[in-house]
Amino acid sequence: MQQTTPLQISFEDLSYAVKVRARPTTNDDQDSKRRWSPFGKSKHNDKFILQSLTGAFRPGRLTAILGPSGSGKTTLLNLLAGTESSGTTTGSIWVNGRPASGVSLRLLAGFVHQDDVILSTQTVSEAITMSIILRPPPLRPHTAHENMQETARALSLFGLEKCQHTAVGDTSEKGISGGERKRTAIAQEYVTQAPILFLDEPTSGLDAHSALMVTHQLKDIVSTGRTVVAVLHQPSSEMFGLIDDIMVLSEGRIVYLGERAGLVDYVAKLGYPCAMYSNPADHVFNAVLFGNDVRHMSSQPDAVARARLLADAWEEQSDGARAVRALVACPELSPIDPSLFRRTSPSTVQLRYLTRRAFLNAVRNRLIINIRLAQAAFFGLLIGFIFLNTHNRPVAVQRQNFSGSLFFTAVTQFLLSILSVVNVFTHERMVFAREWRSGYYSLPAYFASKNIVELPIQVILPIIYACISYWLLGLRHDGARFIIYTATCIVLNLCGFSFGLLMASLFSNMGTILAALPAMFLPFLLFGGLLVNSGNSTVWLRWLQWVSPIKYGYTAMMKNQFSGYVVDGMPIGDSYLEEVNLGSMSIGVNIIMVIVIGLLAWGAAYLALLRLTYKGRGDPIKNNAKKLKMELEGPPDPRFLSSNKEEHRDANVV
């Protein structure tokens, strides 16, 4: 990894508040602005998660953020990395003295999240190569061979050679271990050569040796001049010894920020001397943050009061806080090289890569494809044998059997397609959300690749079904009518695919989808043309037939079979069609209606995915890239060029 321009992140008076439902009880928390009123409109309070944080993270140093659960560590990282958007942020952030909102920091920073999801069928090596291809580092390797070399280097640095060809896996199909997954996620960020790296609990859930290994790897990254900030839970003594700077947070406030070596002295001065041979990180947690009360969980007011005492002591009385303020006032000012900005690959590269990955994913999930193929053949045979040679039966039986079998066909083509998509896509939705946020690709490239791979399957399955069922059922022996029947099955399948995509994009888990599915599907089924005579149904509900793809598909197939249908010289088809009131629209128009409804659902699925991308506002980086880059490339904030700079520089030792 190459040396990089040193980048210092500083922030002043940084606060973050979210709206929480107000409670009618009186709360003596001075920091919350109580605005609850039983009759008024406003029933929300501001909950301050981070309060007036002033500090700096220095380049070439490994900074660890420590603090009890719920102290705001993840929120701070998210805020700096520009991924926290639901609340209100106040205060300033700079990179090398240039104003930088969290969003613009995303141009410079990689982020390893607590629960990074990687596509389960991807191997470790593929996941790392994907990062190189889709988020090329400044000196982009151009050939596949160079990409492989770069991947091999990362695999070796992170000790992943032994599992490089193992699939990542998930809870249902075991793949690599939790530690290997964490290291893979770090390696994915490492290869982009981002000058800043944020990591949220990279060592949690790992055994002591693996956690130490990860910390050593972070130290290696830091040695190239990068700024690395990691949230660490309970670092061991060995890990603690590798950390350069430490920030301790409690109840959203800073309790300590400075060199690791200064922490023990500082807490000793507060009246908490650390015993020899004890782990300073444990000491800070147990003695300082919780007052050695190991038997009881501190009550919320106690914890807040204790945190306030410690944070006030830090801010008002400590030399460390003064040194930090001096560092913030007089930061590193070297210019930010534009080559450091995050890069994305061209749309064509994204599309090509994602299509290949989606294809491999489908092939590796071969069992699912095989089941879907078998399902198409099974239902074709089932319906064929149940209604075998219906054309040889009495007229009344023909009417009933053809109606029943064609309705069943319309329903199965639509429903099976929905179920197959939601099953596959529900897991992938989380992968998409994570990869999109990390800047791997754009939504159009992802959406297009999904469709390119899935559409051929959605065409082949109904063809199998139609080829088997049409001739067994004894539908009219006419090539053109067979083609219309097959085409109707195909469009119903594609329409179901769109609805499946929509449901999987709208809802994050299978349970919700299964709860919502009947509410959508059953009205379509009821107004599908067989169960209710739509000409005589309740008037104000009759519109449902116009949005039911099953109704249009069923009508097209019924007209295909019955218009002009003659049995033993008697024309029985047209009168039957009139009787069952399937409407005046032609077969072609009915098929077009299925396509139109499918396209609308498909468009809605795209919008639902767009909603996942920063709540529909799209990528803030892409939207403002020019402005954000200009700010970072521009001159430092004038306040840092003021005449008292030299004065501050003398105090610039944390």
Ligand SMILES: Nc1ncnc2c1ncn2[C@@H]1O[C@H](COP(=O)(O)OP(=O)(O)OP(=O)(O)O)[C@@H](O)[C@H]1O
């Ligand atoms: N959008 C939100 N609405 C309400 N409360 C929130 C929101 N986001 C965070 N919080 C609260 O803010 C506090 C800090 O959360 P955060 O995830 O930053 O803590 P943390 O220090 O990273 O905890 P942990 O170590 O357990 O991951 C928690 O009490 C959390 O419940």
